[in-house]
Amino acid sequence: MTSLQRCTLLWGSADIHDDDPQVRVVDDCVYLPYSHGSVWGLFGSDGRPVLEAIDFREGVHIPGDQRLPGEGRIDVAAAEKHDTTYIYVGRINFHYGHFLVNTLPRFWNVAKIKTPNTKLLYHGPMSVEQIFSVPYIKTILSMLGLGPADFARFVSPTKIKHVVISKTSFEEQRAGFVKYKTLCHDIGSRILQNSDLSESVETLYFSKTRLKSAVGIITNEIEVEEYMREKGAQIVYPEELIFEDQLILMSCAKNIIASAGSFLHTSIFCPPRNIICLNVTEQINSNYTIIDRLNRNSAGYYYPTAMQVLPQQEGYLTARYLPEAKVVAEKLFEISRS
Incomplete structure (x- = not known):
């Protein structure tokens, strides 16, 4: 049976400071x-x-x-x-x-x-x-x-x-300052002030399947993407969207599902988000946790214990294969609804 464990350990620390830098x-x-x-x-x-x-x-x-x-x-x-x-x-x-x-x-x-x-x-x-x-x-x-x-x-x-x-106001893998959240919220508010946010999106799935290069990929992520599409999730390829459209979509979404990637940092410009992340390691890069804590996101990071590390592929620093990807996708989708 496929095991999906919730990540609790951080790579780095994630302190939050109320004072000014x-x-x-x-x-x-x-x-x-x-x-x-x-x-x-x-x-x-x-x-x-x-x-x-x-x-x-x-x-x-x-x-x-x-x-x-x-x-x-x-x-x-x-x-x-x-x-x-x-x-x-x-x-x-x-x-x-x-x-x-x-x-x-x-x-x-x-x-x-x-x-x-x-x-x-x-x-x-x-x-x-x-x-x-x-x-x-x-x-x-x-x-x-x-x-x-x-x-x-x-x-x-x-x-x-x-x-x-x-x-x-953001110390990488160490700490974040409330001033950083204030800065980003101000930017986000100015972009969103003339946008129509009345129509909500139930679930967004951020996919890396069209990336030509990245820090890391899951080589069979398309299986996860296809399951999410079957369940009615809106599939997003962030590199194909302008920043403003990413912000609007993320701000309208009730639930966000994705594998770990820089596009999740966009949440700092949005209202607090519900995020379910497919983490490719047992530890959470604490940059994500700093942003989640600053923005008061409800975020869960989950690691499939069967994840396999593959030889490096051209254009990517790391490559992994996810056994029983559809089963993992089903569990992630269920968690997002709970």
Whole structure:
């Protein structure tokens, strides 16, 4: 008989903070531009990384590319010097999940502290024009009243007189701040205010069967999808929808069923959701739990003990096969109704 166990263990921690993240003004720092495989970030004149500017993982680990080797000296003799005050918003990451848990949380107080002439300083390989060419990023930033003219980056080492750094409101796999929920709810409310939410959807099933690349796949997920369709669930392929439509569908759904994926993070922009997740490991990545706790989602994560790990497939970091997929789908559907 197929066993489906409820996951209770977390990979990481999931603390919730009611207080505001710290804000610090850093004087006389050095901006090293982002370059894949090279050291980048904000550093003090002594070569030490500015800790408030770093996105730690599990609150402990400084990424290797944000630490200077050896004695930590920076040769910036020929660097430009800017006396302008900037607001630092970290690395802008194009990946949907990383944008939501690493990039966006830096914006929790931008509307409050930004003046019309203050630039938002960022790291990343992309130009401002490239950033705003990504539809969901453009939508989210525009909801904050931000456009291309508000952003700046440097392509060579640069001395900066003053940088305002707000610590992140989402510490990956460690903690979330209520300010992050408030930020996302405000964005969601602005998008949904002119939408018709009167027609509810009983069940949404978010499918990965059309993804060409991803962190992980279940190779026979189509069997789960077909069962959900037979039971009347509306099938959603999130990569085929614009951000606004994802938000509307998720906000209208009474029940959401999916395997773990970044698209579930979209719930932070919505009213509290009922979520049933097919988890491919026994532990829950605590980023999901942080969002569930902040948003007060009713969420259950379930692991099929018969899940099989397959050799890596092109385009995917991990691949798995789900024995008796239809039976698992039936149980997940029943749980969503209970």
